[in-house]
Amino acid sequence: MTTKFSSPLGLHRVIEPPGVLPQAAWRLDASPAIAPDEVRIRVDRLNLDAASYRQIRETYSGDPDKIRTAVLDIVTTRGKMQNPVTGSGGMLTGYVDAAGPQSPLGLKPGQRIATLVSLTLTPLAITDGLVRWDGQSEQVPCEGHAILFARSIAAVLPDDLPGPLALAVMDVCGAPALTSRVVRKGSVVLVIGAAGKSGSLSAAAARQAGAATIIGVVPSEEEAALLRDPVAPAKDGGAGGMPPDVRPRPAADLRAPQSPLADEIVIADARDPIDLAEKVGTAGGPADVTVVCVDVAGCEGGAILSTKQGGTVIFFSMATSFSAAALGAEGLAADVTMLVGNGYVPGHADFALDLIRGVPAVRKLFERRVGS
């Protein structure tokens, strides 16, 4: 970067088309020289967005060479890892290499960090040809550098948690932070997808915020068992957990009280609004606050119908349809406040990591999901 002007949003790194935000840009300038308010990261791993990785793998029928070449081509061409088909990116980890004197991020050289803004707007160069990546998972070990702007977000990785676990938590950390803001003491909270990563963290956040009753919705008996007791082995291993005999069992957690994440568990297809609302009604609903954490389309009606008049629905699922939510509420004459789940809330990473540290049931669920 030889330019003297730098923008907190990274506008000075946009090459094509000029004048757009970095996320909307086709090509970014990933030069390693940093502006006074930028930070350079020595990258050691990319965590590709699941939809992006799946698209690339399927396009190249799983061929490792072609998959590597495809990712390298994207990064070389665009100066960032944004899959042009899916539009999505992912996140990265690495070490702070250099921090400009005017950077407000508070990072120091040598710190290990994860970016909490998407790869879709992060200038990135890869220098090792991805030789250490087998192309068989969205975890991409690599060498290279990335640039953080003044208004980027990065979190220092904690020393006391395994890296993959911390990363998995940070990936969904907006959900518990926003849930915590919305839930009031004594309220009934419904979490759709309560056994998942963002769902279990949101349930724990709701409990901490003083929810009186937490109703967790899951799609199957396997998921219900996992939510009921994250330590017990799943019936058939179908829930994707690791085998119980190699699961780490930190002594501190086993000593903590085994309070459940959900007071009531409802097994239902969240895409069937009538069935869902009836079952939620039997379990103590409708809810004051409903948190939608399942990445399947068509859950808007059920969420709205399961929420009290005057209540709030928070949509975290990226499969949410804006018009289905807006028209659905109108069609049901439902006076509910509907929030778009914003992935950024100040302090969200620390908040979520503290939940993982303090709530054994969430940690165990994550350990099973992450397989760490």
Add this chain to the structure above:
Amino acid sequence: MTTKFSSPLGLHRVIEPPGVLPQAAWRLDASPAIAPDEVRIRVDRLNLDAASYRQIRETYSGDPDKIRTAVLDIVTTRGKMQNPVTGSGGMLTGYVDAAGPQSPLGLKPGQRIATLVSLTLTPLAITDGLVRWDGQSEQVPCEGHAILFARSIAAVLPDDLPGPLALAVMDVCGAPALTSRVVRKGSVVLVIGAAGKSGSLSAAAARQAGAATIIGVVPSEEEAALLRDPVAPAKDGGAGGMPPDVRPRPAADLRAPQSPLADEIVIADARDPIDLAEKVGTAGGPADVTVVCVDVAGCEGGAILSTKQGGTVIFFSMATSFSAAALGAEGLAADVTMLVGNGYVPGHADFALDLIRGVPAVRKLFERRVGS
């Protein structure tokens, strides 16, 4: 209807697929016999959703016969007027024909009403072959009947306002009601699309709620002129108003104080986030509350970037992309509350009609838009 069971949501009218909500249904039962909690309306006019009408008109290149046939086919096949391509409906007006003894809507035979729930979930039959419709506008004079459920919403049309004006107001009445809830005294409010119907009502609602500064964004000088002085003729008539010499000028309105709807007017392309945010900044922004009322895609980033940290964005535009809003806020590290504009707020129709009665500038804008 021979069934003895009826559901407040209209589930008993769903034919295909069974078990879904009326809005999600492919086909409804539009039989004229009503259940004890239903109301039958003698329909005199449909007001098709603008996107739906545009799609049909473009598909049939404006041919009136084909347009009429297309709408008739949809209603006959589906038992409701829901365009299968756009998914949208519209609203209707008519007279209460029969009200079941258990209907909670409080309607009496003979009252002239407008439905405030979408046509996408309203059982409808057309009996006159649409012979009185020229196919050249989304206003469809017709004969037929429609059914309201216990949980439907209908408003009695006021005597003191012309029908088309009242209808146009009711069509967008969710926006001012929700804006009024969100705006706090002394705040800076940004209305994107301030010279439009929902935009001008939202600006008036914000003023009434005590906003200190209202910034209106419009796309062109013509719209700016309209917002500045709704009575003055548009430069070239391009804003779609009626000719000034035939415009009705109610004496009461001309005597009222001519307070402007917006304190500051910004001419900008709302799809260009950098340009929009800079201009809004110069005009007194960023805003505490931003209301998005323009039906064009790609306005999420500009709205977010023009809003203060800790502020709120209300998306009323049906062109809003859920993922663009969620990822956009995260990518900008923007701590903003983002609301899905719910078309239903209790009392929304009366609230909006009172704004039209009490705020001359809004009324004049509407009269120009509606051409009444």
